[in-house]
Amino acid sequence: MQDPTRNEAERVARLSYGKLVAILAVRSRDIAAAEDALGEALLRAISEWGRSGVPANPEAWLVQVARRIDADRWRRTVSAARGSEQWLLLEDERMSGSAFDLQDDRLRLMLACAHPAIDPEMHTPLMLQVVLGIDARRIASAFLVAPSTMGQRLSRAKARIAGAGLRFELPDRSVLADRIDAVLAAIYTVYTLGWDLAFVDADRSADLVEEAIWLVRLISDLAPDHPDAFALLALVLFAEARRGARRAPGNGAFIPLDEQDPARWNHTMLAEAESALRHAGRLGAIGRFGYEAAIQAVHVARRSTGTTDWLAIEHLYRGLLSVSPTIGAHIGHAAALAEIGDVGSALERLESLPIERTAMHQPYWVARAHLLNLNGNRNAAREALSKAIGLTEDPAIRQFLLERRDRLVTD
Amino acid sequence: MQFMILNYVKPHNFADRLAENDPDGPAWGAYTKALLEAGVMVGGAALSSAHTATTVRVTNGRRELHDGPYAETKEQLGGFYLIDVPDLDTALAWAARNPAASSGAVEVRPLMQT
Known part of the structure; x- marks a missing residue:
């Protein structure tokens, strides 16, 4: 039998895990502790919601309970000055009520994960786990690293955030400029993770793709003058619009881009991608994502012209090579x-x-x-x-x- | 570092069946060739169907034999490769390309260092 309370708690955990960890860790800077507290709060939710019903705002309830758990833990275990300072911060936070700024907290946590003191190779895995709640096993699969190794690397990176006291700065312009590339790269990875799962686990895939598109929209709102954010938005939408056309309807056989039927592309999404790319172009120098998105734009123009302008594509690849000479380019x-x-x-x-x-x-x-x-x-x-x-x-x-x-x- | 790559395949993917009946048939040759050309291949072999196996135990000095593989699982050991690569990550990359990875499962085990 399905337990509706448990389902609700699981639903909130699945949808809001990263957001809630972000909110909890923003002041304490201790991600592992935030995750522990949230885990315990979720357990309490299952029993308490069963007795008294699901609260009107389950997320706020979880945040409050998790903060109390975290504060209790500090009170019990930590003496000395550092602990009391931390405790005051937590207390201060607890008293400030349940209003929280979701988007800033989430982005702040992403920026903390991209801190220069953390191994750059761990920026994306950390963001995937901490902000999006993707488990270490799946992250290990994406990076083709043994799951136990990835688990250890993630723990080390989190300990570093807590130990070095890396600050969850407000995303002021200077920090954003330094770290936006890491954040965009992580979002791109989330998208490709979702893309890879498309024919394996459709629900999970849709979640990840939605999440990636949501995050890239969020960051383009916060960095409205950053061309790469809009270029990535365009790139992700171009790819997503062609998703269904990549496999044959009956047997799921692979169909390469030049053999895809343009009628099976999502034309609304393509139009939005084109407008995001135009916007990126107006903002300034075109970067890696911009060239990649522009190449996609030329490919999908086939839906109205009936041909592919390879001369334009060749030109764009030369541009891409000038900013990002990867083997793929x-x-x-x-x-x-x-x-x-x-x-x-x-x-x-x-x-x-x-x-x-x-x-x-x-x-x-x-x-x-x-x-x-x-x-x-x-x-x-x-x-x-x-x-x-x-x-x-x-x-x-x-x-x-x-x-x-x-x-x-x-x- | 040497690793054993164990190919666990569905019953109908066995090497002693006709190649045209094995959906992965033509892929094995290409995979083996890729391993050889990369210079990482130490050895390997394909095995006959699991139903040709005989399992032997000696319990209290008495032999016990039974027909069939040691464990009756959905996928069965269909063959193995022995490769020599710098680290586990590289071994995992090769395992992911193994045709059995998408139709069955592939186990990667480091050889004990002596």
Whole structure:
């Protein structure tokens, strides 16, 4: 039998976990303690709400109870000056009532997670766990690190926040400017996590995508003059609008971008993405997300023009390479060069990439196979495709590549 | 560091079945080739179906044999790779590319250091 009280407590925990931790940790700066207190408050909620009903504002109830638990703990365990100072802060907070500024607290916690004293590699995992309540196991999966290792790294980073007393500054402009990139990168990761789950766990995926879009909207509100925030908003919306069209309706087979049916794209979302990108462009210098979003914009323009302007895409990839010369950008650029008829120099560029970066990189081998095939070199194309297949994780994409390899032989 | 990658596959994905009946059939060759070309492969083999297994125990000095695998689970050990890579993260990256990772499960175990 389902227990409605437990369900309500679980629902609040699921939807508001990160927000509540943020609120609790803002003053105490101790994330682990905030999580403990919230966990205990949730347990109390299950028994107390069962007796007296679910309160009108469950979140405020949880925050108050968790604060009391936290304050009691300090009173019991901490002596000396530092403890009493902390206790006063908590008391002060408790007395200030239940009104809290959700958005600022949440963002403040994200900015604290991006503090320069914390290992940059842990910025995103920390934000994912602390602010979004994603469990260490799932974060470990996203970063392909053993779950126990990720758990330890997260604990260490949290201890560092508490131990070093890193401040949860108000997001004033200077801090925001220094750390917004880390926050945007984390939001982008949340989005890609959701994207990867799309065909595995649709509900969880929708939650994460919604969360990412919500966060990027929030940060673009708070940094209205930051072009990257709007560019990321555009990028995320462009990708999201094409989600359904990536898989065939019946068998779930993978469909690459250039074979997708534009009628299956979400046109409302595309229009919003385009307007966010225009806004980003008006704000100033275009960065990594801006170029990536602009490349998407050219691709989806096919829905009205019927063709893909590869000349524009090639140009944009050159721009992307100037600000962010990643291996992916080089591969995209080579593919665009081939599309505008310059297969020779496209292949040359691919071959000039450092082998230690390409040897294990699946998209490199897919692109290389495509270019070799365009060049009439079937056997080498087949070899490259085999290599790509051996490096593929997603079974739908593996199947797609296997079929492509079969076609190469029978042609 | 050496790691054992154990491929747990669905009963119909076994190597002694006809390749065209194994949905992962063509993917195994590509995966093995990728391991070889990366220079990390130490060894490995594919196993016949789990129903061909015989399990042996000696209890109080008496032999006990039964037909079939040690544990009757949904997925069965279908083969293994032995790889030599710098660390666990790299081993996990290879495990994720293993065709069994999406159709069954893959277990990664470090070899004991001697």
